[in-house]
Structures are given as structure tokens and as C-alpha cells.
Amino acid sequence: xxxxxxxxxxxxxxxxxxxxxxxxxxxxxxxxxxxxxxxxxxxxxxxxxxxxxxxxxxxxxxxxxxxxxxxxxxxxxxxxxxxxxxxxxxxxxxxxxxxxxxxxxxxxxxxxxxxxxxxxxxxxxxxxxxxxxxxxxxxxxxxxxxxxxxxxxxxxxxxxxxxxxxxxxxxxxxxxxxxxxxxxxxxxxxxxxxxxxxxxxxxxxxxxxxxxxxxxxxxxxxxxxxxxxxxxxxxxxxxxxxxxxxxxxxxxxxxxxxxxxxxxxxxxxxxxxxxxxxxxxxxxxxxxxxxxxxxxxxxxxxxxxxxxxxxxxxxxxxxxxxxxxxxxxxxxxxxxxxxxxxxxxxxxxxxxxxxxxxxxxxxxxxxxxxxxxxxxxxxxxxxxxxxxxxxxxxxxxxxxxxxxxxxxxxxxxxxxxxxxxxxxxxxxxxxxxxxxxxxxxxxxxxxxxxxxxxxxxxxxxxxxxxxxxxxxxxxxxxxxxxxxxxxxxxxxxxxxxxxxxxxxxxxxxxxxxxxxxxxxxxxxxxxxxxxxxxxxxxxxxxxxxxxxxxxxxxxxxxxxxxxxxxxxxxxxxxxxxxxxxxxxxxxxxxxxxxxxxxxxxxxxxxxxxxxxxxxxxxxxxxxxxxxxxxxxxxxxxxxxxxxxxxxxxxxxxxxxxxxxxxxxxxxxxxxxxxxxxxxxxxxxxxxxxxxxxxxxxxxxxxxxxxxxxxxxxxxxxxxxxxxxxxxxxxxxxxxxxxxxxx
Numbered sequence: 001x002x003x004x005x006x007x008x009x010x011x012x013x014x015x016x017x018x019x020x021x022x023x024x025x026x027x028x029x030x031x032x033x034x035x036x037x038x039x040x041x042x043x044x045x046x047x048x049x050x051x052x053x054x055x056x057x058x059x060x061x062x063x064x065x066x067x068x069x070x071x072x073x074x075x076x077x078x079x080x081x082x083x084x085x086x087x088x089x090x091x092x093x094x095x096x097x098x099x100x101x102x103x104x105x106x107x108x109x110x111x112x113x114x115x116x117x118x119x120x121x122x123x124x125x126x127x128x129x130x131x132x133x134x135x136x137x138x139x140x141x142x143x144x145x146x147x148x149x150x151x152x153x154x155x156x157x158x159x160x161x162x163x164x165x166x167x168x169x170x171x172x173x174x175x176x177x178x179x180x181x182x183x184x185x186x187x188x189x190x191x192x193x194x195x196x197x198x199x200x201x202x203x204x205x206x207x208x209x210x211x212x213x214x215x216x217x218x219x220x221x222x223x224x225x226x227x228x229x230x231x232x233x234x235x236x237x238x239x240x241x242x243x244x245x246x247x248x249x250x251x252x253x254x255x256x257x258x259x260x261x262x263x264x265x266x267x268x269x270x271x272x273x274x275x276x277x278x279x280x281x282x283x284x285x286x287x288x289x290x291x292x293x294x295x296x297x298x299x300x301x302x303x304x305x306x307x308x309x310x311x312x313x314x315x316x317x318x319x320x321x322x323x324x325x326x327x328x329x330x331x332x333x334x335x336x337x338x339x340x341x342x343x344x345x346x347x348x349x350x351x352x353x354x355x356x357x358x359x360x361x362x363x364x365x366x367x368x369x370x371x372x373x374x375x376x377x378x379x380x381x382x383x384x385x386x387x388x389x390x391x392x393x394x395x396x397x398x399x400x401x402x403x404x405x406x407x408x409x410x411x412x413x414x415x416x417x418x419x420x421x422x423x424x425x426x427x428x429x430x431x432x433x434x435x436x437x438x439x440x441x442x443x444x445x446x447x448x449x450x451x452x453x454x455x456x457x458x459x460x461x462x463x464x465x466x467x468x469x470x471x472x473x474x475x476x477x478x479x480x481x482x483x484x485x486x487x488x489x490x491x492x493x494x495x496x497x498x499x500x501x502x503x504x505x506x507x508x509x510x511x512x513x514x515x516x517x518x519x520x521x522x523x524x525x526x527x528x529x530x531x532x533x534x535x536x537x538x539x540x541x542x543x544x545x546x547x548x549x550x551x552x553x554x555x556x557x558x559x560x561x562x563x564x565x566x567x568x569x570x571x572x573x574x575x576x577x578x579x580x581x582x583x584x585x586x587x588x589x590x591x592x593x594x595x596x597x598x599x600x601x602x603x604x605x606x607x608x609x610x611x612x613x614x615x616x617x618x619x620x621x622x623x624x625x626x627x628x629x630x631x632x633x634x635x636x637x638x639x640x641x642x643x644x645x646x647x648x649x650x651x652x653x654x655x656x657x658x659x660x661x662x663x664x665x666x667x668x669x670x671x672x673x674x675x676x677x678x679x680x681x682x683x684x685x686x687x688x689x690x691x692x693x694x695x696x697x698x699x700x701x702x703x704x705x706x707x708x709x710x711x712x713x714x715x716x717x718x719x720x721x722x723x724x725x726x727x728x729x730x731x732x733x734x735x736x737x738x739x740x741x742x
């Protein structure tokens with residue numbers, strides 16, 4: 001009796017004893033369990049009554065739940081239902097205790113990760129405490145990361161991705177309000193019934209982005225969650241999703257007030273006010289936000305893997321254009337540029353044709369338009385070799401009319417010429433011959449940036465289509481190419497099929513030499529090791545035993561007749577064509593062996609060796625250029641970089657004069673000049689002297705301006721001196737010189 005009373009009043013002691021011997025203390029546990037069940041019923045009706053005792057019992061049962069699994073089978077569901085149903089009326093301490101004990105049950109293996117996440121996901125948009133919200137977010141991310149540490153936990157990932165997708169989808173039926181009146185809307189009390197769905201969708205996007213950033217998820221299902229967020233009616237969710245694909249960091253709405261704070265003023269107040277750790281932490285956070293805003297999106301790199309994993313990119317691009325066109329009056333310019341940038345990147349990566357985009361963007365092509373460099377970048381990125389030239393020709397004409405004429409500044413002309421060059425690089429057939437002739441005349445301008453832009457356009461068309469240039473503007477190489485009969489392929493035409501791989505005969509000779517050295521006469525080699533690390537997809541449909549391969553004997557070749565008229569014509573043309581005296585050898589290795597990535601790497605090395613020998617023996621410029629090209633290919637393959645060209649605003653603006661240094665750059669320059677110098681004083685006149693000293697007056701007089709010397713008293717005194725005084729000075733100088741010689 002005494003022991004029971006003592007243990008009832010001391011739950012930590014009872015918890016310790018139960019963990020040592022669960023069977024012996026089962027009755028004491030059941031007593032506490034019944035007590036917990038009674039208080040739980042009371043707590044549902046009045047959460048403020050006996051809240052402290054209820055939290056202690058919940059913590060006690062969570063600690064010993066593994067010792068009595070049958071009795072506590074419904075314990076976690078009771079905590080979860082209480083959190084989800086009565087979260088708004090619970091005290092902050094009670095919420096924190098219940099969440100922590102759910103996590104404890106997961107760590108002890110009482111519940112699964114899915115059970116825990118089903119309880120934590122709905123709490124994120126409802127939690128007002130930043131500490132608890134941060135704890136829940138950290139718990140969710142760490143639990144999914146640990147579950148996928150050794151190998152992909154597909155069951156958990158599918159369940160979590162389904163929950164996140166539903167969180168975004170539940171708010172898709174709302175009305176698009178836009179972000180033009182966000183400052184006015186934030187001043188009013190929020191009574192939106194869909195605000196819970198908005199926060200829910202926002203958290204789904206944030207968690208998916210974090211898991212992608214930590215490389216826990218890298219599949220198409222996670223991309224589809226954020227792709228759905230790009231069409232969410234709430235601009236905040238849209239912006240976060242767009243930033244994910246563009247690879248840039250967005251600034252949350254909670255930091256809007258901090259964006260407008262003057263950094264220098266903030267530092268000044270920090271020096272005056274009382275020094276505290278919280279103040280230092282707040283200052284670092286505000287400085288970080290200001291730095292992100294100052295950098296903007298110019299240094300961001302698009303998230304190419306996520307863009308490539310889009311499901312049905314054509315439909316995705318068309319939906320983006322519909323959102324952009326339909327809600328043009330509701331979105332701010334910054335948000336519209338975000339949509340333009342993503343749409344253009346998707347069009348360029350997947351070679352989509354959303355022709356309405358070019359009609360839409362033409363109204364923003366004016367040199368007075370705000371953020372016009374970003375718009376020009378989006379225009380250039382959307383064009384590719386499959387874009388119809390008829391859709392791009394009006395855009396180029398509009399660029400020339402708005403940006404390239406004598407009535408604007410030289411920076412505007414350079415930006416227009418660079419934009420036309422980037423568009424024409426991707427679709428050369430959209431340019432008109434007369435317009436091209438007028439544009440390249442700007443290479444005679446006196447401004448460096450305009451001249452550079454015009455020369456770049458001229459150089460481009462010398463490479464892609466010199467026929468559009470006048471004869472005197474084509475250059476030597478382009479003229480020789482036209483004379484040899486080489487012409488660019490028209491729009492819609494593809495190059496002919498390759499007959500041979502360049503340099504493949506070198507690989508064939510090398511492999512033949514290795515077989516001879518090893519004494520191998522057959523070509524049956526095991527190439528599985530060379531495919532290691534490469535994902536090769538095989539066709540699952542294999543031929544069955546009922547339909548075996550048909551063997552055709554060589555003697556029956558006479559019975560096979562080819563009646564195709566095109567093949568007969570080609571055969572006759574080959575027979576009638578004169579034989580070339582120096583025809584190159586065509587290797588048959590590709591028809592007898594499947595080339596692996598290791599073979600192609602070896603082929604590149606053999607070609608480099610051959611080109612090196614040719615460059616050393618002949619010493620010609622052509623051989624050296626060939627060697628440089630091969631080495632560049634090897635460098636690109638080693639770095640595993642993308643071949644897609646990324647355009648920045650600097651490519652559009654072109655070379656400019658050095659911009660005025662900001663405060664940070666000036667301070668960095670000052671600190672650099674102070675390196676290696678004493679705290680006070682100057683190093684002038686002390687470098688080449690054994691004993692440090694300042695410069696003399698005579699040394700200073702040598703560097704004085706001539707006008708200061710002419711107006712000095714010594715010079716004016718010489719001018720006014722009499723003949724007698726001049727003779728005395730000269731005699732004194734002669735006597736002094738004689739004494740020095742003696």
C-alpha cells in the first residue's frame with residue numbers, strides 16, 4: 001500500500017522501475033493508465049483543467065509504451081486525434097508536449113513514419129509558434145531523410161508525396177486575386193476561408209523544395225507537386241514554385257518590412273543601441289535578406305534536372321501561357337517576368353512551340369519598359385531551331401524599331417543588337433536580308449558597345465548563313481564555303497545520316513593490335529564492365545520459342561530482289577560516279593560491335609594523339625585548330641556540363657563602362673589598401689630608406705605643379721634681382737664648386 005502511494009506520486013521513479021521489470025509493475029502501470037483515461041475524458045471537455053497532470057501522464061506513458069504494447073495500442077491515435085481536433089483551444093505547452101511525445105513514440109518504433117507524418121503535416125499551417133513550427137519542420141525533414149539514407153524507401157516516399165500533392169490540390173479551386181494590391185490587402189483583417197488551404201499548399205511546396213535541395217528526392221513525382229503549385233490561385237504559392245524551377249531564392253512575405261530597411265542606418269543604430277545577442281542575430285538575418293535582394297535573380301542558375309523531369313511539358317507550357325495571358329492585369333510586373341522566365345526556359349529545353357507567347361511579349365518590347373533586360377532574356381531563351389521563322393520575324397522587326405535607331409542612347413542600341421543576335425543564333429531564318437544589312441552597318445559606330453554588338457551579329461551570319469550578307473561583308477572563310485557549294489540547311493530540313501564515325505578506324509586498329517598482342521583471334525569480349533555506372537534500358541518484349549529466328553543462307557541471295565526504284569537509282573548513281581583517288585577508309589567496327597562509353601572515351605584519346613602528331617609534324621594552323629577542338633571536347637566531357645547555353649542579362653547589355661562602386665566595394669578597396677601598413681601614418685618615402693623618415697622639402701618641391709612654383713617667392717625674387725645680386729650669386733656658386741673639387 002505504501003509502495004503504491006509512493007509510486008503514484010513519483011512517476012519518474014515508477015517509469016524507471018517499469019523499464020527494469022515490466023511484468024512486476026504491470027498493476028501499477030494499469031492504475032496510471034486508468035487514471036490517464038479518466039483525465040483524458042475530462043480534458044476533452046475542459047482543456048484548462050488538470051493540464052499539467054495530463055502532460056505528465058502522457059510523457060510517462062510514452063516512455064513505457066514499448067513495455068505494454070497491447071494496453072497502449074490506441075495511445076498514439078488518441079494523442080493525434082486530440083491534436084487535430086482541438087488544436088486551436090489547447091495551451092502552447094500542451095501542444096508542444098503532445099508533439100514531442102508523438103516523435104518519441106516514432107523514435108521508439110511504436111508508430112511508423114507514415115503515422116507520424118499524417119499527424120504532423122496538418123499542424124504546420126495551423127501552428128502560430130515559430131519554435132514549434134521549426135521543430136515540426138525539422139522533424140519531418142529528418143525523418144524522411146533517415147528513412148532514405150541507405151536506400152530509397154519507395155513506400156514512404158509515395159505516401160508522403162501523395163499527401164503533399166493533396167495539400168496543394170485542395171486549394172486549386174480558389175479565385176486568382178493576383179499580387180498588385182498585396183500591400184492594401186495586408187493592411188485589412190484576413191477573413192479568407194481558403195487561407196488554411198493556402199498555407200497548407202505553401203508548406204507542401206516548401207517541404208518538397210527542401211527534400212529536393214537535400215537530394216533526398218529527385219524523381220518526377222516530387223517535380224509534379226511543385227509543377228501543380230505553379231498554377232495555384234495564390235500568388236505566394238505560385239512564386240515559390242516558379243523560383244524552384246528557376247533556381248533562385250525567393251524572399252518570404254514575412255521579410256517584406258526588412259527589405260526596405262537601410263543597411264547603413266541599421267548598422268548605425270546597432271552601434272548606438274545596447275549590445276545584445278538577439279540584436280546581433282537580427283542584424284545578421286536582415287543583412288542576409290538585403291544581400292539576397294541586392295543580388296536578385298541575375299546570379300541564379302535554372303534547375304535543369306527538374307525542368308527535364310516535367311510530365312507533359314507541352315501542356316505545362318500552354319497552361320503557363322494561359323495563366324500569364326488571362327491574369328495579365330492582376331499580376332505585378334515582377335511576377336509576370338517570373339512566369340515568362342520559366343515558360344521560356346521550358347520552351348527552350350523541350351523545344352516547344354507556344355506561338356501565342358511571342359504575340360504577348362511584343363507589347364513589353366520597349367526601351368522604356370521596366371526590367372526590359374530580363375524580358376529580352378526570356379524572349380531569347382524561348383527560341384530554338386524548331387520555332388517557326390514566321391513567328392519570330394515580327395519580333396525581330398519590333399526589336400529593331402524600338403531599340404536600334406539614332407534616337408536612343410548607345411546602351412539601348414547595344415541591347416537591341418545583342419537581343420537580335422541571341423534570337424537569330426537560335427533561329428537564323430527569322431532574319432530579313434534588308435534588315436540584316438542595316439543592322440550590321442552599326443559596326444562603324446564610335447561607341448564600343450554598339451560596335452561590338454554589330455560585329456557579333458555579322459560574325460554570326462558569316463557562320464550560319466553567309467548568303468544573306470553582301471559579298472564584301474562575307475569574309476574569306478564564308479566566301480570559300482559558298483564557292484565550295486556548302487550551304488546551310490533550310491528550316492525543317494535535317495542533316496543526312498552519318499556513314500561513319502570520325503576516327504573510328506583508329507579505334508579499330510587499336511583493338512586489333514591489342515588482340516594480336518594478347519593472342520585473341522575472336523571478337524567475343526565481355527563488355528559488361530565497360531557499361532558499369534550507365535543505365536541501359538532493355539526491351540522487355542523478347543522473341544518467344546514459338547517464333548524462332550529465320551536463318552537465310554548465302555546461296556539464297558539470288559532469290560531476293562530489291563524492286564525499290566529509289567534504291568535502284570542510288571545504286572546506279574554510285575556505279576556511274578567516278579572513283580575518288582584518295583577516298584577515306586570506312587570502318588566496319590560499328591556494325592560488328594556495340595560501342596560502350598569507355599570505347600568513345602578511348603576513341604577521343606586516340607584522336608587527340610593522332611592530332612598531336614599531325615600538329616608536330618606539319619605545324620599548320622589547321623592541325624592546331626583541330627587539336628584544340630578535340631581537347632575542348634575532352635574538357636567538356638570531363639566537367640559534365642550542359643550543352644544548353646544559359647543567357648544572362650550581361651549578354652544582352654553587352655560590355656559597358658565600369659559601374660560606380662557601391663559602399664561595400666569601396667570599403668573593400670580601402671581595406672585592401674591598408675594591408676601591410678602600420679595603424680597610423682603613411683608608407684610614402686619609407687620604402688627605399690634604411691631609416692624610416694618622411695620626405696624632405698626639396699623632394700616635395702620636385703613634385704609641385706609648375707604654376708605653384710612660378711608664383712612662389714623664390715622665383716619671383718630671381719626675376720626682380722639686380723645685376724649685382726646675380727653676379728654675387730654666380731661668384732659664390734663658382735667658389736663653392738672649386739672647394740668641392742679640392
